[in-house]
C-alpha cells in the first residue's frame with residue numbers, strides 16, 4: 001500500500017481512502033502496523049481539529065436513533081460527521097453500530113457522514129487503541145464532529161471519555177423515582193446528560209427523570225473545566241427530533257468556553273500523555289508474550305512455587321532479560 005498516496009487522499013476527504021486506512025490500523029499484522037504508524041505520522045501535521053463527542057448509554061436507550069437524528073441535523077448545518085464505536089462485545093455481537101445500520105440508514109447514505117463499526121477485537125484495550133487512531137484519521141480527513149459511541153459496559157465509558165472532548169450520557173425515562181443505578185463514576189465524567197424519549201406517554205417520566213438528574217448533578221463536586229450551570233441534564237426526543245438543536249447549542253457553548261479558558265487544550269494534552277503511557281504499557285506486555293519470555297516466565301514461576309526463589313527476586317531476574 002502506498003502510504004503517501006493514501007495520506008493525500010485522506011487529506012482530500014476521500015471517504016473510501018479513510019475506510020481503507022481504518023482497516024489498515026485495525027490489522028494486527030506487523031507490516032500493517034508499521035504502515036499504520038507511518039500513515040499516522042504523515043497525517044499528524046494536518047492539525048485539523050474536530051469536536052470529539054463521546055456518547056454512552058445502555059442498550060435500548062436510543063443511541064442509534066439519537067446518532068441518526070443528531071447526525072442528520074449536523075450534516076444539515078453543513079458539518080461533516082464521523083461516527084465510530086468502542087464496543088468490546090462486538091466480536092461476539094457483530095458490532096453495535098453494524099447491527100443497527102437500519103436505524104442509521106439515512107445517515108449512512110449521507111455523503112457528509114462516515115459511519116464505522118467497532119473493530120472486532122476482544123479486548124477493550126485493543127478496541128480503544130484502534131478507535132483512538134481512527135479518530136485521528138477522521139480529523140485529518142476534515143470531519144467537524146466525531147461521535148464515539150459506546151454501550152455502557154464496565155470501563156468502556158472511561159476509555160471513551162479519555163479520547164473525547166465532551167462526554168454525553170444518554171438515559172431513558174425511569175419508571176419510579178430511583179436514579180437508574182447510574183454509577184457515580186459515570187456521572188462524574190458526564191458533561192451533559194440527555195434524557196431521551198421525552199415524547200408521548202413517556203414525556204412525564206422523562207421530565208421527572210431529568211429533574212432527578214439535575215438534582216444529582218448539583219451534588220457532585222464542582223469541576224474546574226465547567227462553566228456555570230454545567231454539567232447539566234436536558235430532555236430530548238431522538239425519534240421526534242426535539243431538543244437536539246438545544247443540546248448541540250449547549251455542547252458548543254461548553255466547547256467554546258473550555259477553548260477560551262484553556263481547558264480544551266489542557267485536556268487534549270493530558271489525554272495524549274495518557275495514551276502514550278498506555279502504549280508503553282501495551283508494548284511491555286507484548287514483549288512479555290514472546291515465546292522466549294513465556295518460557296522464562298514459566299521456569300521462574302515453577303522455581304517460585306517450589307520455594308527456590310522469592311517472587312520478588314524472580315520478577316527482577318525476569319525483567320532483566322527484557323532489557324537485554
Ligand SMILES: Nc1nc2c(ncn2[C@@H]2O[C@H](COP(=O)(O)OP(=O)(O)O)[C@@H](O)[C@H]2O)c(=O)[nH]1
Nearest residue numbers: 058059060061062063064065196197237238239
Ligand atoms: N419514544 C421514543 N422511542 C425512542 C426514541 N429513541 C429511540 N427510541 C426507541 O428505542 C428503541 C431502541 O433504540 P436504539 O436507537 O436502537 O437504542 P440503542 O440500543 O441505544 O442504540 C427503538 O425501538 C427506538 O425506536 C425516542 O426519542 N422516543
Ligand SMILES: [Mg+2]
Nearest residue numbers: 063064096100
Ligand atoms: Mg444501537
